[in-house]
Amino acid sequence: MTLVLGVETSCDDTAAGVIRRRPDGACEILADVVWRQYDRHAPYGGVVPEIAARSHVERVDQVIVHALEKSGHIPADLDAVAATAGPGLIGGVMVGLTAAKAIALAHDKPLIPVNHLEGHALSARLTEAAPFPYLLLLISGGHTQLIAVAGVGRYRRLGSTIDDAAGEAFDKTAKLLGLGQPGGPRIESAAVGGRASRFRLPAPLARREGCDFSFSGLKTAVRLAAEEIGTPTGQDVADLAAAFQATAAAHLAARTGRAMDMVEADFGADPRLVVAGGVAANCAIKAALKELADRRGWRLIVPPPKYCTDNGAMIAWAGAERLAAGLVPSLAEALAFAPRARWPLAPPPPGRAHGGGRKGPKA
Structure with a gap:
């Protein structure tokens, strides 16, 4: 059994989830807590990055504590901590990744920086067989x-x-x-x-x-x-x-x-x-x-609708999948990992890069 906490703050949802990966590769979702910010952004007709980042700061600790309590576990029980490290609104990504780094460092747990797109890419395997x-x-x-x-x-x-x-x-x-x-x-x-x-x-x-x-x-x-x-x-x-x-x-x-x-x-x-x-x-x-x-x-x-939108369970699952595959950095490397506004999951086909800029191609 592998127990992983996942933290997601890449846009306007503050989320944390706790999952258990069984020896047969199946997933058991123990907790999935999401705090949405629709009311804070509604007057502006869209997500305001500065408001989103401040809201994450206000809520991320509470959301993580709630997810752990709901799962029936404490940080010492975890096998790893995973967090979205990009791509996304950089202010929000910094909040969630920093919180995850603090938990991993305080409890000497492996830290797994997760590409948000990989969380979505593997989310179907949360609830059903998708070989x-x-x-x-x-x-x-x-x-x-x-x-x-x-x-x-x-x-x-x-x-x-x-x-x-x-x-x-x-x-x-x-x-x-x-x-x-x-x-x-x-x-x-x-x-x-x-x-x-x-x-x-x-x-x-x-x-x-x-x-x-x-x-x-x-x-x-x-x-x-x-x-x-x-x-x-x-x-x-x-x-x-x-x-x-x-x-x-x-x-x-x-x-x-x-x-x-x-x-x-x-x-x-x-x-x-x-x-x-x-x-x-x-x-x-x-x-x-x-x-x-x-x-x-x-x-x-x-995936079920609740796992199509941003959530902590999919980030925890991506972390568990990486842990099982041996794709986990050392704690020192993970703690040094910088949040990324842009982080393509896979390179574009040759000659077809889109959305280039000073910070590189968009995801």
């Missing part, structure tokens, strides 16, 4: 990627967004339509009463080869349609939300289908598609991907 290899579609507020997962620490990126991430596009479209935040659930709720066929929005990258994504043009098309109406009514907003959601779902499915073509020969008789990240909770997107998987003879695996 390697599998194709991962990671869709969240800051990331949209297709990755071939061969094992823990063994990732090959096939495609990624060339502009906005899927969740970012949902949030910005919700703000544009006056739906508020969090954008994903608000768009999905509004779309229930909408007619997607009313607006013919352009399919992103329809003539472009490969399996990269793009959402900025779709977001702009929604804005132009809204401006043409003038003052959208409630039904107008519902129709626009439905059209945006349907087009985004179709785009994600189409590009995922191209990634399937790239890896299918290497995946054997039981190919698997894992969908993770907060946007994976969207029912319309899950339905489009389920139809794609069924048509292609693939098995679709989607």
Whole structure:
């Protein structure tokens, strides 16, 4: 048995989880505590990094203590402490990683810095059997990627967004339509009463080869349609939300289908598609991907909604998986590990780096 505490503070959720990894590789989730900050960011229409970091400082100790108490364990019982070390809002990442370093140092426990994207990549294995290899579609507020997962620490990126991430596009479209935040659930709720066929929005990258994504043009098309109406009514907003959601779902499915073509020969008789990240909770997107998987003879695996969004249990599990694979730094190396705003899980395909800047490519 391996007992691991995980701490997650990469964006606006302060989270901690405690999991037990059994000898057969199965996971038992003993505690999963998440404190959300929606009310603090609502007046600004999106996450404010400085407010998020300060909120993490105020809450991280309480959340960790609550998770340990809920699990029935104390720090001395732990086999390791894992924490998100990037990518994310640097102020928030610093808070969680520093708290984890303090616990590991005080109790002489191994410290495992975890890539937040790896937490999502392995989250399907929290609740069900998801043997390697599998194709991962990671869709969240800051990331949209297709990755071939061969094992823990063994990732090959096939495609990624060339502009906005899927969740970012949902949030910005919700703000544009006056739906508020969090954008994903608000768009999905509004779309229930909408007619997607009313607006013919352009399919992103329809003539472009490969399996990269793009959402900025779709977001702009929604804005132009809204401006043409003038003052959208409630039904107008519902129709626009439905059209945006349907087009985004179709785009994600189409590009995922191209990634399937790239890896299918290497995946054997039981190919698997894992969908993770907060946007994976969207029912319309899950339905489009389920139809794609069924048509292609693939098995679709989607974690329960609570483990699609940011949580401490997935970080603890990623730490446990790394511990089992022997991919753990010494305590001195881990304590010296610096938080990272950018930390790609896998390098982009040759010649297709996106989002470069002074700090390197975006995740």
